[in-house]
Amino acid sequence: MKGKRVIAGILLAGILAVTLTGCKNTDNGKKETEKPVITLGSDNYPPYNYLNEDGVPTGIDVELATEAFKRMGYQVEVVQINWEKKKELVESGEIDCIMGCFSMEGRLDDYRWAGPYIASRQVAAVNENSDIYKLSDLEGKNLAVQSTTKPQGIFLKRTDERIPKLGNLISLGHRELIYTFLGKGYVDAVGAHEESVIQYMKDYDTSFRILEEPLMVVGIGVAFAKDDDRGICEQMNQMLEDMRQDGTSLKIIEKYLDNPEKYLEVDDLGY
Template identity: 75%
Template sequence: MTIKKVISACLMLTCLITGLSGCGKTDQVSDTAERSVIKLGSDSYPPYNYLNEDGVPTGIDVELATEAFGRMGYDVEIVNIDWEKKQELVENGDIDCIMGCFSMKGRLDDYKWAGPYMVSNQVVAVNENSDIYTLSDLEGKTLAVQSTTKPEGIFLKRTDSRIPKLGNLISLEHRELIYTFLGKGYADAIGAHEESVIQYMKDYDAKFRILDEPLMTVGIGVAFSKNETRDLPEKLEQTLDEMREDGTSEKIIGKYLDDPEKYLEVDQLEEE
């Protein structure tokens, strides 16, 4: 009888341990299964978002978003979009937000925003041997930009007295083409984010020169639909602020850009 009791007790203990272990695993799977996915829309825009050698999305915005949304309890899916259709896609719910070095200035009423989380200069770049040194030298010249970007609006509207009348403004759907047009001489200059121009020169050993005078200094943010009912914009902005304060953002940006701290001086931006 004593041996039977010992065997019975052992069996009961084994079942109890197995049951507790199984219960822990079930909870873990459940937590993972309940983790929602944020669909982040962006086009290819190095160093903010691009595919690495293994075809995996990487870049400043990819890493910042993955970290920030991860802290909020979400996974991130990077969706490559037609940049011209970004507002339509986010309003229709095809993506949850737009994050691709996206300037907030002049667009505050178009979206719900989280940010600004970084500072960026919109600049003009020319070929190294160009005789264009100032914005006024662009008078009568041909400038190439990516369509629906801030430089396009600056030269179309010309609300800034520093902006001269161009001879021709070429708006191209794909970012890479503006550099081809400049290199081939189809355009005298291009307008783009400074970081994008620097990255292109690094990647392709291109010899461009960035004008000293920027077109505009802007804050970049994450855009959500105006109809967004979740508190994602507010929570994301708070999380990005925390990442800036604890040094995470500077560490991520430093992988891609020199002097990363200067891109985090968002408190010095004027009201958008």
């Protein structure tokens, strides 16, 4: 009888040990996955943010954000947003920040910024057989832009004397549409980030000619709500600078763009 009690005691101890071990592993698993989530809003804008063949967000900004926030102790959820409503989305708290090849120029007072972390040329592009070769040749012509982007503001405000008066400025909701309009001859030119034009030509095996003189050289940043006082923006700003200095940003950018070094020349942008 005594022997049976001993055996039962050993079995019970073994069961408890397995149970406790299982609980411990589960708790560790939770701790590893329960990092606070940062919701990053962007639109489809290759090569900065787009869905790969498996429907997973990827691109320059997705990789930079994932690494930066990981170093800060966060995990990132990238969500596709209506780009025209980005400001109200970040101000309402529906998203934590905006990161999608987002120009800081002219918007410094609208948001709290981390960056610039990339330098980008805003350019005009035309069909290869076009007789437009310089910005002044755009006088009286029709040009398409994605709505609420920097090129729209450049041509609407015309604060730079180099920017001519257009015949018509056509603002479209989606990036791909501006290139469709250009390819079909509905417009004479488009205005966009140089990287966007290059990526579109690669993706769709088509050729446009980018005018040599840029519309503007701008800094790309991460935008938080103006009243966001959590300190995340300031941490992100430092982390992106650390990544630029330690070579991480260069390794990411060179996966997507040729001559990646030029995109990291942000020190003289004046922000």
